[in-house]
Amino acid sequence: MKFPIGIQDFKKVIxxxxxxxxxxxxxxxxxxxxxxYFLSRPRRFGKSLLVSTLEYYFKGERELFKGLAIDALEKDWESYPVFHVDFNGTNFEDGMTLANKVEDYVTEWEAQxxxxxxxxxxxxxR
Incomplete structure (x- = not known):
């Protein structure tokens, strides 16, 4: 049995x-x-994995959810654009770091x- 210690990506876990x-x-x-909803949990309590799970759910990636409870509950499995923003692991002491990070995300989404x-x-x- 493999435990997903430190893994925050639902697709990788599955x-x-x-x-x-x-x-x-x-x-x-x-x-x-x-x-x-405001999701407030202590560190290391699965917030990032939850957000990742929601991302794949809203992208309509049903194959990842085969055998899980939501597979029987969800009837439509529509796909929506997802804008996943992750500021984890970035040092924002410099004021331009945040602006640059947001700019990078927007550029990536425009291409995607x-x-x-x-x-x-x-x-x-934009």
């Missing part, structure tokens, strides 16, 4: 046969039953979703 405690029925309830970039606009307007 495809590389790590132990996964199925709480996808709760994820389904979270998505279908509410609107805005075939959107013509207008570099004259700031990241927020």
């Amino acid at each position: 495809t590389e046969d790590y132990l996964y405690i199925d709480k996808t029925a709760l994820i389904y309830q979270l998505v279908k039953g509410g609107s805005i 979703y075939n959107f013509a970039a207008n570099k004259q606009l700031g990241a927020g307007d």
Whole structure:
């Protein structure tokens, strides 16, 4: 039995046969039953893995969820654009670091979703 110590990517946990405690029925309830949530948990409590799981769910990657509770609950399995922002592991002491990180994300998403970039606009307007 392999334990996913330090692994924060749902796809890696599933495809590389790590132990996964199925709480996808709760994820389904979270998505279908509410609107805005603030997820506050201590460090090392699975927030990043939850966000990764939500990312693959909203991308409609049903094959990753085969055999899990959500596979039987979800009927539509639609695919949506996902903007996953991860500021983990970056030192933001320099003021431009955050601006550069956001700019990099926006540029990446423009390429991913075939959107013509207008570099004259700031990241927020793009």
